[in-house]
Amino acid sequence: MSRYLKEFTGAMALYLGLLVASLILLVHFAEASPWVRVPLALMPIIPCGLMCWVVVREMRRIDELQLRIQFEALGFAFAATALSTFSYGFLQNVGLPQISWLMIWPLMGAMWILGLMIARRRYR
Structure with a gap:
Protein backbone atom coordinates (compact mmCIF):
# COMPACT_ATOMS: atom_id res chain seq x y z
CA MET A 1 0.00 0.00 0.00
CA ILE A 62 3.18 13.31 -8.07
CA ASP A 63 4.67 13.90 -11.51
CA GLU A 64 3.40 16.49 -14.00
CA LEU A 65 1.10 14.15 -15.95
CA GLN A 66 -0.54 12.84 -12.78
CA LEU A 67 -0.89 16.41 -11.53
CA ARG A 68 -2.61 17.41 -14.78
CA ILE A 69 -4.98 14.44 -14.47
CA GLN A 70 -5.82 15.44 -10.89
CA PHE A 71 -6.31 19.06 -11.92
CA GLU A 72 -8.74 18.06 -14.67
CA ALA A 73 -10.58 15.72 -12.31
CA LEU A 74 -10.91 18.41 -9.65
CA GLY A 75 -12.09 20.94 -12.23
CA PHE A 76 -14.72 18.46 -13.38
CA ALA A 77 -15.73 17.74 -9.76
CA PHE A 78 -16.07 21.46 -8.99
CA ALA A 79 -18.24 22.15 -12.04
CA ALA A 80 -20.34 18.98 -11.75
CA THR A 81 -20.99 19.55 -8.06
CA ALA A 82 -22.00 23.15 -8.71
CA LEU A 83 -24.33 22.09 -11.52
CA SER A 84 -25.85 19.29 -9.43
CA THR A 85 -26.43 21.39 -6.32
CA PHE A 86 -27.86 24.34 -8.25
CA SER A 87 -30.15 22.01 -10.18
CA TYR A 88 -31.40 20.37 -7.02
CA GLY A 89 -31.84 23.78 -5.40
CA PHE A 90 -34.14 24.83 -8.25
CA LEU A 91 -36.02 21.53 -7.98
CA GLN A 92 -36.74 22.32 -4.34
CA ASN A 93 -38.87 25.20 -5.69
CA VAL A 94 -41.26 22.57 -7.11
CA GLY A 95 -41.51 20.50 -3.96
CA LEU A 96 -38.48 18.23 -3.75
CA PRO A 97 -37.30 17.87 -0.13
CA GLN A 98 -34.35 19.77 1.24
CA ILE A 99 -31.19 17.75 1.66
CA SER A 100 -28.41 18.15 4.19
CA TRP A 101 -25.32 20.14 3.36
CA LEU A 102 -23.43 17.08 4.54
CA MET A 103 -24.29 15.50 1.18
CA ILE A 104 -22.19 17.98 -0.81
CA TRP A 105 -18.78 16.52 0.07
CA PRO A 106 -19.71 12.94 -0.85
CA LEU A 107 -21.14 14.28 -4.12
CA MET A 108 -17.92 16.18 -4.80
CA GLY A 109 -15.86 13.09 -3.95
CA ALA A 110 -17.91 10.97 -6.35
CA MET A 111 -17.52 13.60 -9.07
CA TRP A 112 -13.75 13.67 -8.43
CA ILE A 113 -13.59 9.90 -8.92
CA LEU A 114 -15.66 10.18 -12.11
CA GLY A 115 -13.41 13.00 -13.30
CA LEU A 116 -10.34 10.86 -12.60
CA MET A 117 -11.77 8.02 -14.65
CA ILE A 118 -12.44 10.37 -17.56
CA ALA A 119 -9.07 12.11 -17.38
CA ARG A 120 -7.08 8.87 -17.03
CA ARG A 121 -8.87 7.45 -20.03
CA ARG A 122 -7.98 10.53 -22.02
CA TYR A 123 -4.25 10.19 -21.28
CA ARG A 124 -4.02 6.44 -21.80
Missing part, protein backbone atom coordinates in the same frame (compact mmCIF):
# COMPACT_ATOMS: atom_id res chain seq x y z
CA SER A 2 1.37 3.41 -0.92
CA ARG A 3 2.26 6.03 1.66
CA TYR A 4 -0.64 8.19 0.45
CA LEU A 5 -3.19 5.39 0.90
CA LYS A 6 -1.88 4.63 4.39
CA GLU A 7 -2.08 8.28 5.41
CA PHE A 8 -5.50 8.80 3.83
CA THR A 9 -6.89 5.58 5.31
CA GLY A 10 -5.60 6.58 8.75
CA ALA A 11 -7.20 10.01 8.47
CA MET A 12 -10.47 8.46 7.28
CA ALA A 13 -10.46 5.96 10.15
CA LEU A 14 -9.86 8.80 12.62
CA TYR A 15 -12.72 10.71 10.99
CA LEU A 16 -15.13 7.78 11.33
CA GLY A 17 -14.10 7.23 14.94
CA LEU A 18 -14.55 10.88 15.89
CA LEU A 19 -17.83 11.08 13.96
CA VAL A 20 -19.27 8.16 15.93
CA ALA A 21 -17.92 9.57 19.20
CA SER A 22 -19.32 13.00 18.38
CA LEU A 23 -22.78 11.65 17.63
CA ILE A 24 -22.83 9.55 20.82
CA LEU A 25 -21.62 12.45 22.96
CA LEU A 26 -24.16 14.83 21.43
CA VAL A 27 -26.96 12.48 22.49
CA HIS A 28 -25.42 12.15 25.96
CA PHE A 29 -25.07 15.94 26.33
CA ALA A 30 -28.40 16.81 24.68
CA GLU A 31 -29.28 19.29 27.42
CA ALA A 32 -25.82 20.87 27.73
CA SER A 33 -25.06 24.44 26.72
CA PRO A 34 -23.92 25.28 23.19
CA TRP A 35 -20.43 25.88 24.64
CA VAL A 36 -20.27 22.14 25.23
CA ARG A 37 -22.24 20.89 22.22
CA VAL A 38 -20.54 22.98 19.50
CA PRO A 39 -17.03 21.58 20.10
CA LEU A 40 -18.51 18.07 20.25
CA ALA A 41 -20.29 18.60 16.93
CA LEU A 42 -17.08 19.89 15.32
CA MET A 43 -14.85 17.01 16.49
CA PRO A 44 -14.94 15.27 13.05
CA ILE A 45 -13.54 18.42 11.41
CA ILE A 46 -10.07 17.72 12.84
CA PRO A 47 -9.44 14.60 10.73
CA CYS A 48 -11.10 16.32 7.74
CA GLY A 49 -8.34 18.90 7.92
CA LEU A 50 -5.84 16.06 8.17
CA MET A 51 -7.32 14.49 5.01
CA CYS A 52 -6.93 17.81 3.18
CA TRP A 53 -3.30 17.99 4.26
CA VAL A 54 -2.69 14.39 3.07
CA VAL A 55 -4.22 15.15 -0.34
CA VAL A 56 -2.18 18.34 -0.80
CA ARG A 57 1.02 16.51 0.18
CA GLU A 58 0.26 13.82 -2.40
CA MET A 59 -0.36 16.46 -5.07
CA ARG A 60 3.09 17.86 -4.35
CA ARG A 61 4.68 14.40 -4.75
Whole structure:
Protein backbone atom coordinates (compact mmCIF):
# COMPACT_ATOMS: atom_id res chain seq x y z
CA MET A 1 0.00 0.00 0.00
CA SER A 2 1.37 3.41 -0.92
CA ARG A 3 2.26 6.03 1.66
CA TYR A 4 -0.64 8.19 0.45
CA LEU A 5 -3.19 5.39 0.90
CA LYS A 6 -1.88 4.63 4.39
CA GLU A 7 -2.08 8.28 5.41
CA PHE A 8 -5.50 8.80 3.83
CA THR A 9 -6.89 5.58 5.31
CA GLY A 10 -5.60 6.58 8.75
CA ALA A 11 -7.20 10.01 8.47
CA MET A 12 -10.47 8.46 7.28
CA ALA A 13 -10.46 5.96 10.15
CA LEU A 14 -9.86 8.80 12.62
CA TYR A 15 -12.72 10.71 10.99
CA LEU A 16 -15.13 7.78 11.33
CA GLY A 17 -14.10 7.23 14.94
CA LEU A 18 -14.55 10.88 15.89
CA LEU A 19 -17.83 11.08 13.96
CA VAL A 20 -19.27 8.16 15.93
CA ALA A 21 -17.92 9.57 19.20
CA SER A 22 -19.32 13.00 18.38
CA LEU A 23 -22.78 11.65 17.63
CA ILE A 24 -22.83 9.55 20.82
CA LEU A 25 -21.62 12.45 22.96
CA LEU A 26 -24.16 14.83 21.43
CA VAL A 27 -26.96 12.48 22.49
CA HIS A 28 -25.42 12.15 25.96
CA PHE A 29 -25.07 15.94 26.33
CA ALA A 30 -28.40 16.81 24.68
CA GLU A 31 -29.28 19.29 27.42
CA ALA A 32 -25.82 20.87 27.73
CA SER A 33 -25.06 24.44 26.72
CA PRO A 34 -23.92 25.28 23.19
CA TRP A 35 -20.43 25.88 24.64
CA VAL A 36 -20.27 22.14 25.23
CA ARG A 37 -22.24 20.89 22.22
CA VAL A 38 -20.54 22.98 19.50
CA PRO A 39 -17.03 21.58 20.10
CA LEU A 40 -18.51 18.07 20.25
CA ALA A 41 -20.29 18.60 16.93
CA LEU A 42 -17.08 19.89 15.32
CA MET A 43 -14.85 17.01 16.49
CA PRO A 44 -14.94 15.27 13.05
CA ILE A 45 -13.54 18.42 11.41
CA ILE A 46 -10.07 17.72 12.84
CA PRO A 47 -9.44 14.60 10.73
CA CYS A 48 -11.10 16.32 7.74
CA GLY A 49 -8.34 18.90 7.92
CA LEU A 50 -5.84 16.06 8.17
CA MET A 51 -7.32 14.49 5.01
CA CYS A 52 -6.93 17.81 3.18
CA TRP A 53 -3.30 17.99 4.26
CA VAL A 54 -2.69 14.39 3.07
CA VAL A 55 -4.22 15.15 -0.34
CA VAL A 56 -2.18 18.34 -0.80
CA ARG A 57 1.02 16.51 0.18
CA GLU A 58 0.26 13.82 -2.40
CA MET A 59 -0.36 16.46 -5.07
CA ARG A 60 3.09 17.86 -4.35
CA ARG A 61 4.68 14.40 -4.75
CA ILE A 62 3.18 13.31 -8.07
CA ASP A 63 4.67 13.90 -11.51
CA GLU A 64 3.40 16.49 -14.00
CA LEU A 65 1.10 14.15 -15.95
CA GLN A 66 -0.54 12.84 -12.78
CA LEU A 67 -0.89 16.41 -11.53
CA ARG A 68 -2.61 17.41 -14.78
CA ILE A 69 -4.98 14.44 -14.47
CA GLN A 70 -5.82 15.44 -10.89
CA PHE A 71 -6.31 19.06 -11.92
CA GLU A 72 -8.74 18.06 -14.67
CA ALA A 73 -10.58 15.72 -12.31
CA LEU A 74 -10.91 18.41 -9.65
CA GLY A 75 -12.09 20.94 -12.23
CA PHE A 76 -14.72 18.46 -13.38
CA ALA A 77 -15.73 17.74 -9.76
CA PHE A 78 -16.07 21.46 -8.99
CA ALA A 79 -18.24 22.15 -12.04
CA ALA A 80 -20.34 18.98 -11.75
CA THR A 81 -20.99 19.55 -8.06
CA ALA A 82 -22.00 23.15 -8.71
CA LEU A 83 -24.33 22.09 -11.52
CA SER A 84 -25.85 19.29 -9.43
CA THR A 85 -26.43 21.39 -6.32
CA PHE A 86 -27.86 24.34 -8.25
CA SER A 87 -30.15 22.01 -10.18
CA TYR A 88 -31.40 20.37 -7.02
CA GLY A 89 -31.84 23.78 -5.40
CA PHE A 90 -34.14 24.83 -8.25
CA LEU A 91 -36.02 21.53 -7.98
CA GLN A 92 -36.74 22.32 -4.34
CA ASN A 93 -38.87 25.20 -5.69
CA VAL A 94 -41.26 22.57 -7.11
CA GLY A 95 -41.51 20.50 -3.96
CA LEU A 96 -38.48 18.23 -3.75
CA PRO A 97 -37.30 17.87 -0.13
CA GLN A 98 -34.35 19.77 1.24
CA ILE A 99 -31.19 17.75 1.66
CA SER A 100 -28.41 18.15 4.19
CA TRP A 101 -25.32 20.14 3.36
CA LEU A 102 -23.43 17.08 4.54
CA MET A 103 -24.29 15.50 1.18
CA ILE A 104 -22.19 17.98 -0.81
CA TRP A 105 -18.78 16.52 0.07
CA PRO A 106 -19.71 12.94 -0.85
CA LEU A 107 -21.14 14.28 -4.12
CA MET A 108 -17.92 16.18 -4.80
CA GLY A 109 -15.86 13.09 -3.95
CA ALA A 110 -17.91 10.97 -6.35
CA MET A 111 -17.52 13.60 -9.07
CA TRP A 112 -13.75 13.67 -8.43
CA ILE A 113 -13.59 9.90 -8.92
CA LEU A 114 -15.66 10.18 -12.11
CA GLY A 115 -13.41 13.00 -13.30
CA LEU A 116 -10.34 10.86 -12.60
CA MET A 117 -11.77 8.02 -14.65
CA ILE A 118 -12.44 10.37 -17.56
CA ALA A 119 -9.07 12.11 -17.38
CA ARG A 120 -7.08 8.87 -17.03
CA ARG A 121 -8.87 7.45 -20.03
CA ARG A 122 -7.98 10.53 -22.02
CA TYR A 123 -4.25 10.19 -21.28
CA ARG A 124 -4.02 6.44 -21.80
